[in-house]
Amino acid sequence: MIEDLGSYSVGNFISFGDEVYFRLFERHFEKWWPLHPLMLALGAAILVLSWLGKTRAVAIGLAAALAFCAVTFHFRLYAELTPVGKFFGWAFLLQSALILLWGFTSKPIGKLRPAVPTIMGAGLAFSGLAIYPFLALGAERKMSGAEYFGMSPDPTICLTLGILLMCARPLWFLPLLPIPLLWAAATGGTLDALVASFAMALPVVASVTVAAAIWKAVSLCMAASAKSGIQSNP
Amino acid sequence: MNRRHSLKLIGTALALSPSAALAQETKGAMKKIPSSGEELPVIGMGTWRTFNVGGDTVLRDARTEVLKTFFANGGAMVDCSPMYGSAREVLGYALRKTGIPKTLFSAEKIFSEDGSATRKQTAESAGLWGVKTFDLMQIHNLVKWQEHLATLRKMKEEGVIRYLGITTSHGRRHEDLEKIMKSEPLDFVQLTYNITHREVEERLLPVAAEKGIAIIANRPFDGADLFSLVKSKNAKLPGYAAEIGCKTWAEFFLKFIVSHPAVTCAIPATGKVAHMEENMAARLGPMPDEETRKRMIETIAKL
Numbered sequence: 001m002i003e004d005l006g007s008y009s010v011g012n013f014i015s016f017g018d019e020v021y022f023r024l025f026e027r028h029f030e031k032w033w034p035l036h037p038l039m040l041a042l043g044a045a046i047l048v049l050s051w052l053g054k055t056r057a058v059a060i061g062l063a064a065a066l067a068f069c070a071v072t073f074h075f076r077l078y079a080e081l082t083p084v085g086k087f088f089g090w091a092f093l094l095q096s097a098l099i100l101l102w103g104f105t106s107k108p109i110g111k112l113r114p115a116v117p118t119i120m121g122a123g124l125a126f127s128g129l130a131i132y133p134f135l136a137l138g139a140e141r142k143m144s145g146a147e148y149f150g151m152s153p154d155p156t157i158c159l160t161l162g163i164l165l166m167c168a169r170p171l172w173f174l175p176l177l178p179i180p181l182l183w184a185a186a187t188g189g190t191l192d193a194l195v196a197s198f199a200m201a202l203p204v205v206a207s208v209t210v211a212a213a214i215w216k217a218v219s220l221c222m223a224a225s226a227k228s229g230i231q232s233n234p
Numbered sequence: 235m236n237r238r239h240s241l242k243l244i245g246t247a248l249a250l251s252p253s254a255a256l257a258q259e260t261k262g263a264m265k266k267i268p269s270s271g272e273e274l275p276v277i278g279m280g281t282w283r284t285f286n287v288g289g290d291t292v293l294r295d296a297r298t299e300v301l302k303t304f305f306a307n308g309g310a311m312v313d314c315s316p317m318y319g320s321a322r323e324v325l326g327y328a329l330r331k332t333g334i335p336k337t338l339f340s341a342e343k344i345f346s347e348d349g350s351a352t353r354k355q356t357a358e359s360a361g362l363w364g365v366k367t368f369d370l371m372q373i374h375n376l377v378k379w380q381e382h383l384a385t386l387r388k389m390k391e392e393g394v395i396r397y398l399g400i401t402t403s404h405g406r407r408h409e410d411l412e413k414i415m416k417s418e419p420l421d422f423v424q425l426t427y428n429i430t431h432r433e434v435e436e437r438l439l440p441v442a443a444e445k446g447i448a449i450i451a452n453r454p455f456d457g458a459d460l461f462s463l464v465k466s467k468n469a470k471l472p473g474y475a476a477e478i479g480c481k482t483w484a485e486f487f488l489k490f491i492v493s494h495p496a497v498t499c500a501i502p503a504t505g506k507v508a509h510m511e512e513n514m515a516a517r518l519g520p521m522p523d524e525e526t527r528k529r530m531i532e533t534i535a536k537l
Contacts, residue, residue, distance in 0.1 A: 011457075012404070015319045016286045017505065023290055080288030081319045 011193035016081045018194040024077045025136070025152055026145040032072065039065065039150030043129040043159055047122065050166050059103020062160055065150035066096040073153060088153070088183060095160075095179040102176060117216040118166050124205055125162025128155040132201075139197035154202050157183050161209040165216075173213065181206050262308050262517030265498045267397070268446035269421045274339060276492040277517050278311030279304050279510075280452060280503035285328075286319035296505065298328040303507045305335050307514035313424070313450065313501045314363075315343040315374050316355060322362035329364050340365055341422075341450070343374035343401060349381025353389065370422055372399040376407055376414070383418060397421035403452050405433055415441050427451040427497065429490045429534050430460065439496040448498040451491045455502060460487055460534075467537045478526060479519020484509065488516035490530050493523075 029036070046061040070092035078085030132155035136146035149155045157180045164180075167173050184206035191199035264273040279301070287293035304312075314321050322342075329338075342359045344352050360367055371389070373382045379400060386398040399422030402411050408425075415423060415438070423442055427434050428451070442449050455461060463469075464483050471480060480486045484502070491500045502513045522530060 008404075015283060015317070015321075017283045019505065020287050020290065020293060023287075023293060027290060077288065081286055 009193070010189040014082075014190055014193045018196055020081065021190070021194060022141055022145050022196075024073070024081075025147055026142060028073055028077060028151060029144045029146075032151060036148045036151055039068075039148055040129060043125075043149040046159070046163060047125050047129065050125070050163050051122070055106065056103045058163060059099050062163060063096040063100045063103075065156050066092050066099065066160065068150055069153055069156045070096065073151070084186065088186065091179045091182065092153070095176070098176055098179075099160075115216075115219075117212040117219075120208065120212045121162045121165025121167075123162070124165060124208065125159045127205070128158030128160075128162060132158060135198045135201060153183060154187055158202060158205050161205055165209055165212050177209070177213070181210070262514075263492065263521060265448075265492070267421065267448045267498065269397070269448070274448075274499055275308055275310050275517055276497075276499045277309065277488060277514055278313060278339070278341075278450070278499045278501040279309055280501035281312070281314045281321045281325060282318055282452075282503050284503045284505040285314070285321035285324045287324055288320045293505075294324055294327050295331075297324055298331045299507050300505060300510050301325075301328040302332050303510045304514065305332060305337065307511065308337075308517065309514060310337045311339040311341055311370075311450075311499055311501065313341040313343075313452075314359075316345045316359060317343070317374060322359055326362045326364045334365065338365075339370070340368045341370040341372065342368045343372045344382045344386070345374035345377060346382075347378055349378040350385075352382045352385035353394075356389070356395070368395050370397040370399060371395045372401045372422060372424060374401055376400060376402060376410060379414065397448075399423055399448075399450075401425070401450075401452070405431060408433065408438060412437055412441055415445055415447060420445075420447050422448045422450060422498075424450040424452055424501075426453045427491055427494070427500075428454050428456050428460065429487055429531060430456055430463075432531075435494070439494065443496040449496055451497050451500040454491050454500040455484070455487055463534070463537055469537055472529070472533050474526065474529060477520070478522045481515070482512045484512040485516040486530065488513060489522055490527060492516070493521040493527060 042061055042065060046058055046065075049057045049061070070089045074085050074089035074092060079089060129149050132152075133143075133146040133148050137143060147155050149159050161177075161180050161184075164173050164176050184202040188200055188203035263276045265276055266273055284300075285297055287297060301312075312325065314325055316322065340363065342356070342363070344355050346352075346355055356368065356371060371386055373379045373386070383398070383400070386395065389395050390398050399420055400411065400414060401424035402408070403424075403426045405426055411423065411425070414420070423438070425434055425438060427439075427449075431453070439449065441447075461483060471483065471486060475481075475486055478489055480489060488500050488502065491497055500516075504510050504513060
């Protein structure tokens, strides 16, 4: 269908304006208030439970938030404007299922130790919970159009990435990354095309996650290597 | 430029000649569709991005006011596409509220990789708009154009549509479009033309004039980049703008486009009533002559 793909920019595929996009959050707010404080409480609980290593409870909480976001935002609102909405609705449901799988089939992560990636993950998760709603005010949007964890995709993915970064098992961590990273790229491209403030917020969060994940993996490899060196040394 | 081509250009330009000025003062500038002689207002309405508001009733009502303003100011051509998300459905909502005026010139597009979907998609779009059929059906971005064009031709013969055409935007596939314009009988071609994107002046507009094809100019403000440009430079309208009846930059940009002899109309899109009023004002008053058009290009190039 598109023969000269090089001549297209992301903006060519965005078929709606900034007013319409930000109205989605206001409409979501009108429909679901006062569920927002409950979702924030759920997010706070997930953060605390992660630190305590309660893997299953964390997985259930995250999966519920992602699924709620998929159904009430992507399928019911965003899909009205673009087929991308439906695509990410299914992607968020898949992510929800993957997180449940992670929570119930892996060994419990146990109580976390304050390593650098873990603290970074906690920081990102906290940002998704407490800082994201204020970005709307910073962008001179209505507070009823603010984005909250569990209600809107960006803060939900921000908290999810933070929690994943806090996870002590790198092999389990990796399969759970692609969908959040894909959404980060999509939302960054969309907001940038709409010339919106803080367009790069989630892509920055995603980049920090990837950098911290690499750091974590390298640290684990070095630790394992050092351990085997000590063992083989007579 | 051959003699036949020159005569056609002059003929088109006469539609905007001083003798027609009095009528234009009240009625606004009109241009003829070369294949039929039917007149169209030189400012139409696009819906890309602006009418894709989904089920948002607040924005649907706001767009209804925009459409009402368009018709109240003598607007006729409304252009849409299946590619524009919920725009067709929102147009249908607005048309139900405003009522369908006799002056409406409905322009839709076929956007499908399935070459046999022409009639089905036309009917689907007509249902969403709430119209029986369309005045103009265009093939969006040349997608499966051979198959769709063959069906559109039959539909035109059957009286299902009145005109047929083909579209492109952003300066894409101009070589292919030129070949089609030269080889296929078309009523309309839609392409990107504005004061900073004038590539079509070289070949496509002369071919359109020669072949008697009406031209619809999309992206008249280059998205909103032209407004961003003048805003970033804090630019004021030049003194001569008043001589051609321009009180806003929107009028300045639109008058530049529709004063080209080969251009039939421009289709700016907006979601704001005030902007629609500015756009429609571009139909009124004198149009720039060739000399003024050159000054207009220089004014923008110097920013």
